[in-house]
Amino acid sequence: MSGARLIETAIARFGPKVALTDPADIAPWLTDWRGRWTGASAAILQPATTEEVAALVALANKLDVPLVPQGGNTSMVGGATPPADGGALIVSLRRMNSIRSIEPGHAVAEAGVILETLHHAAADTGQRFPLTLGARGSATIGGLTSTNAGGTQVLRFGTMRGLVEGVEAVLPDGTIHDGLAGLKKDNRGPSIDQMLIGAEGTLGLITAVRLKLVPAVHQRAVAWLGLADPDAALAVLRALQASTDRVEGFEILPADSLDAALAQIDGTRAPLAAAHPWNALVEATSASPDEETPDALLTRLLGPLLEHGLIADATIAANEAQAAAFWRIRDSLSEAEKKQFGPATQHDISVPVEAMPRFLREAAAAVEAAFPGTRASGFGHLGDGNIHFHVRAMARANDYGGDDWINQEGADVTRLVDDLVTAAGGSISAEHGIGQMKRTELARLSPARVAAIRALKAGLDPKGLMNPGKLI
């Protein structure tokens, strides 16, 4: 009822465009990207200005209507899907999609700007926004900020938290917080901007963000390394980092993940002549012709490591097509593994970088011992201490009949992996957030953190109207 009143009032005040109410228009936005959660909502509110957002949030507060902020709906954890009871309304900032300004070093983008659009706009000015991910054609600046997204360049440039210079947002009572000045020094108490980054829409609606830009890439070089184990990979990473800050990506993958890509993804070829237990993909860049070329840089730095045997074999992509082919192997691993090995539980986890080799060894052994017939392994961003840890279950899955293994044993496997991650001082969510998927585990493993977030939430949103059922 209150939702209907809100919709009516909003349309009367701001015109028909402010709310989509046709079920056919709403339907595609009710289910998450992976198809795991489906909710209900009577409308998608789509305000066009910060003032309209503020008015709608104030009205929702008055009428006790829960709101679910939604960007590109690419959340991997059901973060932007409305609850099933239909009482909440989705708020999409898709009409707030202008880049308000681009200057040397930074841009101010509205929350509805799609990441790829920002990439193009930055490129037009000889710059780049140094964060990218597979969902760049759909993910929005509001969603990326609210999830503190990462991606493949975190090693050099950090997550959104390091790239956001200021946030404009509407807080749950309808007041506007304006942090877009991007002050380098601002000691008026704790940072409201930082509080909103990674809050998953539970503490307010982000309407615009001031973002850091860096010079465009002039050249890149991509190397493929054959390695004995993750310890060798870490030693190579540290050796590179001791000599340069131009390494942007350092991804590792075990032999069977590479085999899966070569077997399942059309057109892929083994980068090295022989197989190695582990592989690393390394990317370095230059920003101007005055710098040593990335190819020369990697040749100079990797050569001695190869001579000393830390690296078993290495090749540097001869051209851009080969560089793209190396990355294609890395980017297709999830798909390739699913085709090759069947169902797997997938864990987006992080541990301190130095602890990663040991974690990979010990956690894999512990999981395989607890669930005989499984194979546990990880691939991904070694340089960020962030691995996609997959527990595959071909042998066990056959007993259960395919995907049903995940329904039967997935939660137990997840609990064990999360316990191991926590014991290693790590995080059960490195990149994707908590959303609906990891709430129970977060509460189980991080009671102090959850109590603090709850207290913050109770103060700012005492009625619990902003993105209910997510994060905490």
Ligand code: FAD
């Ligand atoms: P949504 O999914 O719509 O929302 C995400 C969360 O943000 C929700 O809690 C929502 O309520 C909140 N939200 C959205 N907009 C606002 C707003 N304006 N104000 C307040 N809250 C808001 N993530 C990574 O970090 N690294 C990766 O490498 C990566 N790769 C991916 C690859 C694929 C193929 C896919 C599908 C996803 C990937 N993701 C990755 C996850 C996802 O893309 C990110 O979480 C992204 O930040 C979500 O952006 P979005 O606009 O789609 O937000």
